[in-house]
Amino acid sequence: MKNILVTGALGQIGSELVAKLRHIYGADRVVATDIRMSGHEVTRSGPFETLDVTDGKAMLEIAKRHQVDTIIHLAALLSATAEEKPLLAWNLNMGGLVNALEVARELGCQFFTPSSIGAFGPSTPKSHTPQDTIQRPTTMYGVNKVSGELLCDYYFHKYGLDTRGLRFPGLISYVTPPGGGTTDYAVEIYYDAVSKGRYTSFIGQGTYMDMMYMPDALDAIVQLMEADGSKLKHRNAFNVTAMSVDPEAIAASIRKVLPSFVLEYDVDPKRQAIAESWPDGIDATAAAEEWGFRAKYGLDAMTADMLSQLGAKERMARNA
Incomplete structure (x- = not known):
């Protein structure tokens, strides 16, 4: 290139x-x-x-x-x-x-x-x-x-x-706000964890999807x-994938940093139906074998970095 x-x-x-x-x-x-x-x-x-x-x-x-x-x-x-x-x-x-x-x-x-x-x-x-x-x-x-x-x-x-x-899979980032995807709950949950200490998920408990930082x-x-x-x-x-998680798994990871975090549910039937039509976890063996793909971030490492980065952004916004 x-x-x-x-x-x-x-x-x-x-x-x-x-x-x-x-x-x-x-x-x-x-x-x-x-x-x-x-x-x-x-x-x-x-x-x-x-x-x-x-x-x-x-x-x-x-x-x-x-x-x-x-x-x-x-x-x-x-x-x-x-x-x-x-x-x-x-x-x-x-x-x-x-x-x-x-x-x-x-x-x-x-x-x-x-x-x-x-x-x-x-x-x-x-x-x-x-x-x-x-x-x-x-x-x-x-x-x-x-x-x-x-x-x-x-x-x-x-x-x-x-x-x-x-x-x-679903992509999680602290830089750009969610943009209309079914997996965006996994981005929103971190934003709300930092700003509100709680999150209401539009995806139901036990709904596993692949994610990547x-x-x-x-x-x-x-x-x-x-x-x-x-x-x-x-x-x-x-x-390609890094992890397969449901809302509860992300919440549990967040509580390792923010113990008082509260997760609630208000399931959106349309997005839930989309999520349920997708795999629980995909096999990335071909990517690993053909060009050496390997994710560096697991759930807890991603959570720690997301909360740290979003916390810094929150403090900057308050001080602006």
């Missing part, structure tokens, strides 16, 4: 990934794009362009102008939001992906886009979900992700495009993109 274009750069993954890429490859070599302009550090720390990813012509012009050789396509609606606006989700998620792939094909770029555990469905094996297994999701977001995996495979086999991707997710993207392509058998949809 030399000159990198990132779409959806102000989102949960993008805002942190751009900072990491600029640190590694140089600020002037990472072009951040998003549909909106904001005062975020991403827009000030290096090249930034306003881009609607459904406008393929504009994307191509930006990519040519900055002479990019790598496209990291992150722009998308997340699971819960996509289910509320399914046609918008299809048009944005799939239309944007096709445009990004076409730009990559025309310019000969290396290409990355994330998939998700949302690509699985109720008929997928729930425990130790294999890398290669049945995928019949029941959400628009899931349909988008399966379609995206297949489309990226198609561009690899049809055009020889160097496409790569990861099936992310954002630093591990960012490392995985860079590691996969730098991996020897000749050794990649799966390329576009590697299962």
Whole structure:
């Protein structure tokens, strides 16, 4: 990767990934794009362009102008939001992906886009979900992700495009607030633990889902993109995970730092149904074997860092 274009750069993954890429490859070599302009550090720390990813012509012009050789396509609606606006989700998620792939094909770029555990469905094996297994999701977001995996495979086999991707679990971060995902309870619980000392979960007790701390997710993207392509058998949809947890497990981990923390429940039937359609825990053996994936953070290590970082932010906000 030399000159990198990132779409959806102000989102949960993008805002942190751009900072990491600029640190590694140089600020002037990472072009951040998003549909909106904001005062975020991403827009000030290096090249930034306003881009609607459904406008393929504009994307191509930006990519040519900055002479990019790598496209990291992150722009998308997340699971819960996509289910509320399914046609918008299809048009944005799939239309944007096709445009990004076409730009990559025309310019000969290396290409990355994330998939998700949302690509699985109720008929997928729930425990130790294999890398290669049945995928019949029941959400628009899931349909988008399966379609995206297949489309990226198609561009690899049809055009020889160097496409790569990861099936992310729920991603937990102290930098960017939750953005409409079903797994976002696992982010909100830490924010509320620090600010309120209690949290009301919209996901029910005993509902296990895979999670990963954002630093591990960012490392995985860079590691996969730098991996020897000749050794990649799966390329576009590697299962990756760090832990499988339910709300009670996170609460118990929080109480090791904040003993008085209170967890309550007010289950959202729509998001609960989405969560129950996903695996309890996935198998990331293929990622480990093909390019050396290994998560560094377990639940307690992540909790300690999340609470420390959010506590510092809370104190800064009070003193501002």
